[in-house]
Amino acid sequence: MWSGMGADFGDQPTKRGMQIFCVLLLQLYAAPARADAPLDYLFGAGPRNVASLTWGVLTISILVVLIITGVLLFAIFARRNRIPSTSSNERELVSRAGNPVAVIYAGLVLSTLVLFGVTIWTMMTLADIAAPPSTPKVTIEVTGHEWWWEVRYVGDDPSQTFTTANEIHIPVGEPVAIKLRSDDVIHSFWVPALSGKTDLIPGQINTTWILADRAGTYRGQCTEYCGLQHAHMGFQVIASPKEKFETWRKGQLRVASEKSVGSxxxxxxxxxxxxxxxxxxxxxxxxxxxxxxxxxxxxxxxxxxxxxxxxxxxxxxxxxxxxxxxxxxxxxxxxxxxxxxxxxxxxxxx
Ligand code: HEC
Ligand SMILES: [Cu+2]
Missing domain, CATH: 2.60.40.420 (Cupredoxins -  blue copper proteins)
Incomplete structure (x- = not known):
């Protein structure tokens, strides 16, 4: 009876663990929830060097886990076989042949070097993306509201300025400046495929920039919990070739159609x-x-x-x-x- 229960208890966590593991795997590899506008940072269209850093650090981390697991398993099983199993309570002392402490030094030096390398790589990438590669020609003011995004294109003069919502059109291959404000609480601007997160803070203007090197529709999402409908505070970034973007921009500059005036x-x-x-x-x-x-x-x-x-x-x-x-x-x-x-x-x- 006990052994039966033991099996039950033993099984469930393993099953649960497997489920969680599978879900995590799926998260990584499954087709994104919305294939037309993925919320995806592993295969982004933003600055290349950020993606390389992500993949680099991910690979190093996986290697570290594999190596440590291997060494740990070796220590457990290789040792176990070497200790003679005696039925008496006598335990053989673990021998310290050679210089076992050297292994610890080697481990310390190795991890310090790797961590140092990763730190430098990160700092270099951060410095690289601190400013756009060239001066942005398009400036967009994005204001967070509970729970939608106001998007204002700021032209050289007021006749070139207009407002829209929840959809940010940008020309492909060009950096675009984004000025972030909030009308109420703290929100956060995130287009995983194009950029990192930047907060929208009431009473302050934060700036960031985005660049899409491929035409397409990229999903964005508020990533700072901001109340009831935080999860439904999404937007889209639509990157299109310069001429198409210009056509869209000119279209938005017009006043409303007169088709139904007085209706x-x-x-x-x-x-x-x-x-x-x-x-x-x-x-x-x-x-x-x-x-x-x-x-x-x-x-x-x-x-x-x-x-x-x-x-x-x-x-x-x-x-x-x-x-x-x-x-x-x-x-x-x-x-x-x-x-x-x-x-x-x-x-x-x-
Ligand atoms: C008290 C203010 C208020 C009134 C009155 C109001 N709206 Fe809205 N409307 C909003 C807000 C705020 C949103 C944004 C909601 C969101 O996405 O969370 C919105 C969103 C919308 C949207 C979606 C726009 C988009 O691009 O996402 C449409 C369409 C709309 N309203 C139509 C109407 C119509 C039609 C009426 C009149 C029958 C109306 N609204 C009355 C405040 C209002
Ligand atoms: Cu928000």
Whole structure:
């Protein structure tokens, strides 16, 4: 009976251990949760030297674990065989032939050298990425809000400046300066494939820079716990070739489409939404929520939480608290007709 229980107790932790191990392995190797916009720092598109450092330190660490495990196993099993198993209580003294302390010195010297090397490599990489390789031509101000990102492109003059949300477009192969502010609590800006983390601190402007050497969509995420919807405070960085980026930028500089000026949907918007949302070129000038002037050019809504498609958009407007409980956009008790009209209006904002 005892042995049976012993087996039970012995088995479970091993199984659990295996499960955890497998999950960790999967985390490393499985396809990212969103293949179209991976949250991935091992195969990034940012500064090469950071990736080399990551892989280098990872390899060294794995080697150290393997070597130490090997030496430990050797010590356990090789020794065990050499000590004659006597049934008496007499134990043979461990002999100290040669100079066993030399092994300790060798270990100390070796690990000091390796650690010293890694420290220097890290310092050199840090110094390398402290400043961008060339002066950034594009400057973006990113403001953290609970729980979304305001993104402002700062041009040479005000006519070249515009605001959008949750989607940062950058030209490929060029460093882009990012100025970080917060409107409420501390957030943290992280695009794993492109850069390290930088905090957004109320009352302070932190700066960082990003560079994508491949076109693509990279996911970003707030990584400083900032309240209820912290996990749904994502964004996307979309890196495209220079001309494509310029086309996008020019598109965003326009004021809102005039397609539905004076429509029923716009009236509902002015009544229920304009206190919080801006639509440039119309009287709607609220600053509590994201700028919606070109909402339809964005791939997702609610900080990379929902795809920007008709159904999700209606669902969001009808009940944002269902999608992101605690969100600063309240449930507006909007009836079916108003909902359809305001949604139609939003769909013209391209
Ligand atoms: C009290 C302020 C407030 C009001 C009123 C309000 N919103 Fe919002 N809205 C927000 C905030 C804040 C967010 C960001 C929520 C988030 O992602 O956590 C938001 C997000 C959105 C988004 C997603 C935008 C994006 O790019 O992610 C849409 C679309 C939207 N609101 C439409 C509307 C419409 C339509 C109305 C009127 C029926 C409305 N809102 C009324 C504050 C408001
Ligand atoms: Cu946050």
């Amino acid at each position: 029923a949907g716009q009236r509902v918007f002015m009544q229920k939404c304009a206190v919080c949302h801006t639509v440039r070129g119309t009287p709607a000038g609220g600053r509590v929520g994201p700028d919606l002037t070109h909402l339809m050019t964005r791939g997702t809504i609610a900080a990379d939480t929902l795809p920007n498609r008709v159904g999700y958009l209606s669902g969001w407007i009808a009940d944002p608290q269902h999608v992101k409980p605690g969100s600063k956009m309240p449930r507006l008790n909007i009836d079916g007709q108003d909902l359809a009209q305001v949604r139609n209006y939003l769909e013209t904002l391209d």
